[in-house]
Amino acid sequence: MLICIPEVLSKQKVAQFREAMANADWEDGRSTAGSQSSLVKNNLQLPQDGRAARELGDELLDALATSPMFVSAALPLKIFPPLFNRYGAGHGFGLHVDNAIRGVPKTSVRIRTDLSVTLFLSEPEEYDGGELVIEDRVGQQELKLAAGDLVLYPSTSLHLVREVTRGERLASFFWLQSMIRDNVARALVFDLDQAIQSLSARLGPADPACVRLTAVYHNLIRTWAEA
């Protein structure tokens, strides 16, 4: 399941984020890369324990918590503190898979990376190249979303960021552990939720079929969820 969610951050918020990022110190992006991906990663990152990354990260998490589409699709249990990166001309990130388990630095918190998220902070016309390319067995998806939009996709996929050939690409990225580990099961619960939301709006939430479907929804989560 790959889902794009528009306008997670307003344009005004995006501008605030970019201002904070412009004034921050940056480091080599390989600081958080695993052994295979450090060979193919070439970009800059805000230091993950730096003030800028933490403040912006918290603000981003607040925005995500109010996005019904994000919560419904991801069913987040634990979210890794968001990271922020910058690709200038010549930067890219070759084909890799995200580490299965990530420890949050300076804490005992560990997360299993079920889902990966990229939130775009530059508009597509500000840079050439820089597409996020996600591969599956039948081909690839190329993404270059508007600033403020995000894409959520299973961390199991191989993916890359094409080399930027002009301008600058700013983004935030992070991983999360979902309450529902299995991609197929999570997609089912998401579809069910979407159908219930739509039917409730049309028939009223007290409609007996909507009430029963809501019970099925919660009981499916009860069946599959880790909490």
Place this chain on the structure above:
Amino acid sequence: MLVHVPRALAKDEVAYFRDAMAAARWEDGASTGGANSGFVKKNEQLPPDSEVSRKLGGRLLGALLANPTFVGAAIPLRIFPPLFNRYHEGDHFDPHVDNAIRGDPLTGARIRVDLGATLFLSDPDEYDGGDLVVDDLYGSRQFKPPAGDLVLYAAGSLHMVAPVTRGVRLASFIWLQSMIRHDEARGLICDLDASIQDLAPRVGRDDPDLRKLAGVYHNLIRYWGEA
């Protein structure tokens, strides 16, 4: 799972079954009791390999497999040939759970007994006592429905037939292996199906939300189903 299926067998079919049963030879019902349940079973049974038992059994299965409520609730994979029993005054079947595995001596087929079902062939005013009592998640439930009705229950739940104190109680009982092994999972799918059946005439079969729900239904069966 505990489901009452009204009119699983039409009244004229009930009469046909009873005529055939009245003319048949009966044996002690202990012949199909397990090691654990043989002690507490006191009733009569049509010999499982007799022509009349097989013939009526086939006819009953035809009716059940054409019944959407039965099929939607049981999601049957393999059904053991139905058996037919008769309780006279003083007969009973004490609390027991059904054997987990049943082999059919005639065909050698083996099934895992997920669900049991009782089809009532006597009307309630023909006998006193003889209630089917099933322990469910929310307590014990008693059934004494009209002839032709069927009660479907988890074979693993404790159940009994209360002593008959007057008259004769005729019934058929079946065991089946469901495509969905787990009771709670099957219950969820059954509820989802019932909601879809409820919504279909109201919003139309080609409604996008209904199609999404139908997709979830089939994907849940794909997720959990054995075939």
